[in-house]
Amino acid sequence: MASLDRPKLRPLSAQRFEHEGQVFAAIVDPLGVFLDPVLIPIDGYQWVVRHFDGETLLSEIQARVLRATGQLVTTAELERLVEDLDRAMVLDGPTFAAYMESYRRESVRPAALAGRSYAGTERALRSQLARFFVHADGSGPPQRQGPEPPPLSDSSPRLRGILSPHIDFQRGGPVYTWSYKELVEQSDADTFVILGVAHQYCRHRFALTRKDFETPLGLVPTDRRYVDQIAALAGPELFDDELSHRSEHSIEFQVVFLQYLLGGHREFSIVPILVGSFHDLMEAGTDPIASDDVRRFVEALHTVERASGKKVAYIGGIDLSHVGPEFGDPDPVDPAILEEVRSFDTAMLNHATERNAAGWFETAAEIGNRWRVCGLAATYTMLHAMGSVRGRLLKYDQAVDDQRTCCVSFASLAFEAHDDVPGPTGDKDLSCA
DSSP states (O other): OOOTTSOBBOSOEEEEEEETTEEEEEEEOTTOSSOSOEEEEHHHHHHTGGGOBSSSOHHHHHHHHHHHHSOOOOHHHHHHHHHHHHHTTOBSSHHHHHHHHHHHHOOEEOOSSBTTTBOSSHHHHHHHHHHHHHSTTSOOOOOOOSSSOOOOOTTSOOEEEEEEOOSOHHHHHHHHHHHHHHHHHHOOOSEEEEEEEOOSOOSSSEEEOOOEEEETTEEEOBOHHHHHHHHHHHOGGGGTTGGGGTTOHHHHHHHHHHHHHHTTTSOOEEEEEEEOOOHHHHHHTOOGGGSHHHHHHHHHHHHHHHHHOSOEEEEEEOOOOEESGGGTOSSOOOHHHHHHHHHHHHHHHHHHHTTOHHHHHHHHHTTTTTTOOTTHHHHHHHHHHTOSEEEEEEEEEEEEOTTSSOEEEEEEEEEEEOSSOOOOOOOOOGGGO
C-alpha cells in the first residue's frame, strides 16, 4: 500500500467521456471493487493524476504541474483530490487496504456469473447442463459407477488432467461435456488443481485464493492446506492478486461442471490458481520454465502433490484463438481465416497432446501470439505440472458471431499418465471434432 503522500493509482482503465460540455477521464475498475465510473476532469487526470505512481511526493507533483502548465495547484487542492480518490478506492491507499483486509477474511467466493452467464437457480442450471450433454455436439450423458469413484484396474492409464473451454456456456457448453464426461468416468481424483486464465492485470504470474467457491448447486471446498503449502514454497506474494479471483469466470465455469457431476456423489476439493501473462517471456525469447518464478511454481506444485497423499488431477480452463474486428483485426472473419486458425490450433493442440510445453509456447511466440491464444500460460504451466502424460483431443470447435466480427476457438482434451511419452508425430486432423 502506498502512502497518501506518495499516492498510487490501482491498475484501472480510463476512457474519455464527455458530459454537459465538459471532458472527463472515466475511471473504471475491471475487478468491480467500485461499480460506477469515477469521473476526473481530463486536465486534472493528464497533468496531475497520471503522476500518482506510488513513488512521487505530492510536492514534486505540484512542481511538475507548475513547470508543465504554469498553473499552481495548491497543497490543499492536491490533498483533497488524493483523499477523494482514496475514498473512492481509485488509489492503492488506506481505504482500499481496509477493503482488502475485509475481503481476505471472507471464507467464500460468491458465484459471480450465476444468472448472467449461466442459469442462476439449481433446478434451471441442472436442466441447462443436462441439455449440453445430449446436444448434437455433446458427448452424451456420463456413465457413473455409483456414489464411489470409478474402479480403475492397475493396468488402466490414470486420467491425469483435462483441458476444458472457458467460453460462455451459450457458445461452448456442449464442448465442455467431452472433457468432463472423461473426468467423471475415468478419474478417481479427490483433489482438482484448476488452472484458470487471469483476464485482468496481475502483479505476479500466479494468483492463489483460500476461498471456497459458491455455486447454485452448492458449495465447493478449497483445500486450504494444499494452497498454503504452495504459497510456502512459491512465495506468499501469490496472494497479492487474490482479488482477481472475485469476478474471474475461467475457474468458476469449471467448478460449476465439477459440482454438477460430482457433488453429492463423492467428496472432492479444489485448488484454484489463476495464471497471468507470460508475454514478457515471449518478447525475450525465453522458454518460461527457465524463468525463476515459473520454475519455482511448477516445482512447488510437484512437491505439494507428492507430499499430500491425495489423488490429484489437473483441470485447465482455457480457450484458444481470438480473431476478428472485435479483437482489433481489420477484416471480418471469413472461411480462409477460419481455416488458417484451424491449422494454427491443430499445431498448438498437437504440442499439447504430446506434452511439448516448449513447442506449445513457441508456436504462438513465432507469430507474436497473432491469434491471441487465451490460455497460453495456463496450459504451459499445466503441461509441466502433470508430468509424463499423453493427451487426446476429444472435441474442437469455433464460435463465430453472425456479423463475423468475432471468432473464438476452443477444445476439450484428456491427458493420461504415461511413463513413455512419444515425441512429435506430425499434425493430426481436427475434422473428427
